[in-house]
Amino acid sequence: MSETVSPVMFLILAFATIGGAVMMLSTRNVVHAAFWLLEIMVATAGLYLLLSAEFLALVQVLVYAGAVSVLVLFVIMLTLRRREDAIRPYEPSWAGTIIAALFLGALYMAITRFVPVIAEMPEKVPGVADFGREMFTTWMLPFEVASLVLLAALVGAVWWSKGGDGR
Amino acid sequence: MHSVSADHVVLATFIFVGVFFVIATLSASHLLARSKHDEAKLSTYECGSEPVGPPWVQFRVGYYVYALLFVVFDIETVFLYPWAAAFGQMGIFIVVEMFVFIGILAAGLAYAWKEGALRWR
Numbered sequence: 001m002s003e004t005v006s007p008v009m010f011l012i013l014a015f016a017t018i019g020g021a022v023m024m025l026s027t028r029n030v031v032h033a034a035f036w037l038l039e040i041m042v043a044t045a046g047l048y049l050l051l052s053a054e055f056l057a058l059v060q061v062l063v064y065a066g067a068v069s070v071l072v073l074f075v076i077m078l079t080l081r082r083r084e085d086a087i088r089p090y091e092p093s094w095a096g097t098i099i100a101a102l103f104l105g106a107l108y109m110a111i112t113r114f115v116p117v118i119a120e121m122p123e124k125v126p127g128v129a130d131f132g133r134e135m136f137t138t139w140m141l142p143f144e145v146a147s148l149v150l151l152a153a154l155v156g157a158v159w160w161s162k163g164g165d166g167r
Numbered sequence: 168m169h170s171v172s173a174d175h176v177v178l179a180t181f182i183f184v185g186v187f188f189v190i191a192t193l194s195a196s197h198l199l200a201r202s203k204h205d206e207a208k209l210s211t212y213e214c215g216s217e218p219v220g221p222p223w224v225q226f227r228v229g230y231y232v233y234a235l236l237f238v239v240f241d242i243e244t245v246f247l248y249p250w251a252a253a254f255g256q257m258g259i260f261i262v263v264e265m266f267v268f269i270g271i272l273a274a275g276l277a278y279a280w281k282e283g284a285l286r287w288r
Contacts, residue, residue, distance in 0.1 A: 049175070059245050067238040074226075074234040083223040132253030136261045143246070144264070147271040150239045154275035157235045158284045161228045 009050055016043035030086050034072045041065040052125040232284045236276070243272055 017040055024036035045060035080086055135143055211222040250265050279285055 049178075055249065058248070062245050063238075063242055067241040071234050071238055074231055077226045078228055078231060079225070080223065081225045083221075086223075127252070128249050129252040129256070132249030132251075133256060135249060136253060136257065136264055140264060144267055144271070146242075146246075147268045150242060151271050151275040154232075154235055154239050154272075155278055157232050158279045158282050161232050161284065162282060 006050060010047070013043050013046040013050065016040075017047065028087050028090065030076055030080075030088060031073075034069065034076055037072065038065055038069040041069060055128050055131055229284065232279060236279065239272060239275065243269065 020036050020040040020043060024033045024040065027033050027036065041060060041064045045057045045065065048054075048057040048060055076086070211218045213219075246268065247265070250261065254261060
């Protein structure tokens with residue numbers, strides 16, 4: 001059963017991720033783009049789950065789909081004044097076309113020269129407890145530094161928004 | 168490919184029921200309800216009160232602090248999960264570590280409180 005379910009699930013989730021990215025970039029409305037971004041984040045969480053990376057999937061749903069997308073929507077709400085501001089202008093240009101063609105060429109070269117190294121899946125997938133033990137011993141310092149990064153973001157936002165009291 | 172466990176089947180069922188419920192209720196209301204739109208019906212719903220001004224307004228930048236506070240403590244919650252799972256095998260050391268982490272974040276919360284960013288205006 002597992003041999004048939006996983007490829008099908010992978011195809012569905014890959015389609016949801018790439019299709020969502022295409023929709024996000026092609027929609028004219030920034031609010032719609034934010035919701036497509038949310039869809040991409042949830043589909044990516046599904047891909048992680050397919051790799052048995054349960055904690056990563058949890059982080060993806062809780063932090064990215066739950067919090068970062070809220071932050072993106074807040075920024076949109078804070079910056080738009082009128083409904084018309086939400087519509088991005090459509091401005092095709094030769095410079096953009098050339099850059100896109102160059103990027104496509106570089107991407108094609110990178111993909112054709114890529115030699116895939118398929119990693120061996122471990123017999124036993126490490127659980128959340130193993131992850132926690134590793135994080136709180138080997139990666140103790142980066143873990144504490146993460147709190148400082150969050151503190152800097154929080155203090156910065158509070159300090160920055162103080163100027164906006166009257167508005 | 169590795170195996171699909173029973174947990175995944177439960178999760179897939181959960182997602183399927185959730186998506187199905189949304190589609191079923193929306194299409195049921197689409198089929199059953201009369202669709203007759205007048206001006207009052209299409210106006211923005213503001214808890215039953217008369218809407219004042221356009222619904223597209225620029226929000227005060229102070230709300231951003233609430234969103235960021237949510238993000239910060241959401242990340243803290245995510246870290247508490249492996250912490251709780253590893254807790255039984257680690258002892259006092261891990262407790263101190265988490266208290267330092269929460270203490271640093273609490274300092275940020277105290278700063279936001281002191282600056283009045285949490286006051287609702």
